[in-house]
Amino acid sequence: MAGAPGNVNFGSRNSVRVVVIGDPGTGKSSLIASVATESFPESVPPMLPPTRLPVDFYPDRVPLVIIDTSSRPEDRSRLASECRLADAVVLTYACDEPSTLDRLSTFWLPELRSLDVNVPVIVVGCKLDLRDDQQLSLEEVMSPIMQQFREIETCIECSALRQIQVPEVFYYAQKAVLHPTAPLFDQETQTLKPRCVRALKRIFILCDRDRDGALSDQELNDFQVRCFNAPLQPSEIVGVKKVVQEKLPEGVNDRGLTLTGFLFLHALFIEKGRLETTWTVLRKFGYNNEIKLRDDLLPVAHFKKSPDQSVELTNDAFDYLNAIFSMFDIDSDGALRPAELDDLFSTAPENPWSEGVYRDAVEKNVLGGLPLNGFLSEWALMTALDPVNSMANLTYIAYPGDLTSAFHVTRRRKQDRKRQQSQRNVFQCFVFGPKNAGKSALLNALIGRPFSDNHSSTMEERFAANIVEQQPGGAKKTLIMREIPEDGVQKMLSNKESLASCDVAVFVYDSSDESSWKRATELLVEVATHGEVTGYDIPCLIVAAKDDLDPYPLAISDSTRVSQDMGIEAPITVSMRLGDVNNLFRRIINAAQHPHLSIPETEAGRNRKQYRRLVNRFMFVSVGAGVVLVGLAAYKVYAARKRSSG
Structure with missing residues (x-):
């Protein structure tokens, strides 16, 4: 199970932009010139212009643009802007100058962090030909630095003069962008990351056509052709399964390669630096660099x-x-x-x-x-x-x-109101009300949670959803209740379309508290006015919560007056403490299904309607008078013509 990337989607990349940074004299420009010309330059300018490697320079066939930079203090702002535009950074030091190596962790890597540059970093030791053989190995030198700076993707030493590992420097930089390690593999635990495992499991299941929990030789071969456009020879299939079985016996059974074995192979590829193999598989099945399905699918x-x-x-x-x-x-x-x-x-x-x-x-x-x-x-x-x-x-x-x-x-809610019937199966109910009115208890009742005296004010919007039978054994609808905190109402209504997704609104108040009632009616007027002005009128119900408590003295007369004035139902009494919801959820569904009813009318709304009627009446009279005048004028012209012809 291997192969070249072939025709793989790299997220519509036209190129990979690599910025080369480091101390003066570490060999940045010589490195760039050397990879572009495949020879060591006798002389190079202080800073090279952008250098583009052709599409066929590396196997992934994605052009590489290399940006040289100046390390002078006066060029720091330009260096920062280039780093922020980078897809990857090549950070150089000179193998014969230990001070430039120290500067990686004391200046350059902290500088990249301060600039908020979150891209892979390739650390490159230039002038390998001048390196002292008595120096510590690259692994010994870089291991503590890589532990401190996880953004370092890899480290490599090279010599532009001797043409040693020069193309590899930029190949690793491009590879870190096109085939990043971080989404796939946890370097600390040396294991596949959970999201990678989940994606590979889905791919395995899709390829396991007979659903027997293993990839047969034929299924494994079909997988290989789909991902790499080339079949596996029978001997290669045997070899793949042998490798797995030797390391992980449960990775293969008599039916073929198991999911455990499939995951083991990908971990093995990654450990050996062949990330392009796993990325090719993921991209062939539609995954992006975040290991989620691409939007275009x-x-x-x-x-x-x-x-x-x-x-x-x-x-x-x-x-x-x-x-x-x-x-x-x-x-x-x-x-x-x-x-x-x-x-x-x-x-x-x-x-x-x-x-x-x-x-x-x-x-x-x-x-x-x-x-x-x-x-x-x-x-x-x-x-x-x-x-x-x-x-x-x-x-x-x-x-x-x-x-x-x-x-x-x-169908649009405006059309539902005109047709006086909604065909929806899912209704959204916005729940308004002052603090401590009982909004949260209402949502809890919808999802079957017992009442609790422990109360804390809801600071953010909250949702509850459940299926409601309109009557025992009758049709079922899904009710979604959205609790709007009192402090969030103004912000919500600042959006013209905030009520567009609402099928019905409920206004909850504490029936024992007059101030709670007054605030609830204020919210009702605010919401109703917003609906009248924006054209998103919605049915509204008032809920008198805490019916187990004594009502405040004028509760009945106040609620009757407001209900009659606004043309909506009288408040529905409920007690969450006693478990008495009074068929509230069915009544909410019913109001949503008949959206032309229970729409409140404010005084300002009535005045606007009366004004529009007067304007329309005036327009009708004006047009009528105009028609009469035009008719008289036409008759006079006709009569004059008749007299002259006689």
Whole structure:
């Protein structure tokens, strides 16, 4: 399993830019001139212009541009700008001048860090022909420096005069850019990095067509042809398996090369410096330098939509996810334990739900397992918030069909309101309210978490998602609730399209606290006004939380007045402490499904509507009068013509 890179995508690179830096007199310009002319220059100028090595100079067929630099203090700003533009840096010292070697760790490498230059560094000892044989070996000299500065990719000694390892210097620099070590291999532990293992596991599974857990000779040969455009001879296949079996007996079985053996081979290639082999395999299967699928492999144009449209998974996608859930529910307990979920996503760069908004957004059992509803809700949430990531992860877990068949872009919400009916299966509900009103308790109730008296204010937006039956045995819809912290409302509403993705808004207040009620109504007016002005009107519901406490004295009259004034339902009473949600989640779904109802109207909105009606009436009268006048004028012309003709 080997070969030249061949036709490999290097991330659309037109060239690799290598900047050469180092102390004066260390041989920078001579090194550049020597590699370009393949001879030692008798004389070179103080600084060379940019030097371009042709496309066929190195096997990867990517041109190399080499930038010489000046070490003079007055040229420091130009040196800094060149380093920031570099894909790789060649840092030189003179083998016959120990002081230039000391300067690597005392000046040059710290300088690169201070400039925030995060590219591979190739340390080059020039003038090897002048090196004292009594000096320490390169490995002994450089080992402590490389331990301190992990950005050093490799070290090499060369002689421009004797033409010793001159082309190798820039080959290593180019290789460090096109085939970087860092994403693949952990130098400290001498093991493949987790993301590399996950990508190679996915590739192995894709190549294991008969799903028997091993690559047969034919499957191994097909893999070789796909990646390197050349078949393996039978003797070569035998040789590959023999190497693996000698070092790792479980790497080969009677069916062929196992996943363990496949990973071992790649670790072996990398240890021997043949990173291009592993990178060729990864790139042939669509991975970029971050070991994620390239964007051009995902049909993201399918997601072209207006702000008030959303993306949902289709029935085909849900059928596949149901099957995948059953496949990885090894103990058949109806939930994916954390280990089972990690196994499901073991062919993705990482578990997409382990961090961020997804981490605690769905229902889990007492052991932390994810039931089917929670699993499907996570996918619905990820698809709504980040459809490209959802598409990528469906690909990582081997969705078998056309990816565009797995996603559906919904009708615009404005059209839903006109047609007085929404066809969505996933609804987004924004939850507003003052601090301590009970917003978080509401989200917890959606995902089946018990009520807790321990409360801490939500500082960042939080999501919760679950499947809701409209009635027992009836249709199921997914409800996504997004908690908006009180302090974040103004910032959110500063964006004109902030309500475009909202199907329904809920305003929560503490029914025992008059100040909580007043603040909730202020937020309701702010949101309703924003919807009226931007055209993203949304159904709104008021929720009177903490119904187990005594209401404040004027609670009923206040809520009745506001509800009637704004033309929406009276507050829905709930008590999370008593577990009484009063069918709230079904009522939210119902409001979202009938988006022309429950839309609040503010006084300012009524005034605007009245003004528009007056303007339209005036325009109608004006146009009507104009038509009459034009008609009279036309009649007079006609009558005059008739008289003159008579």
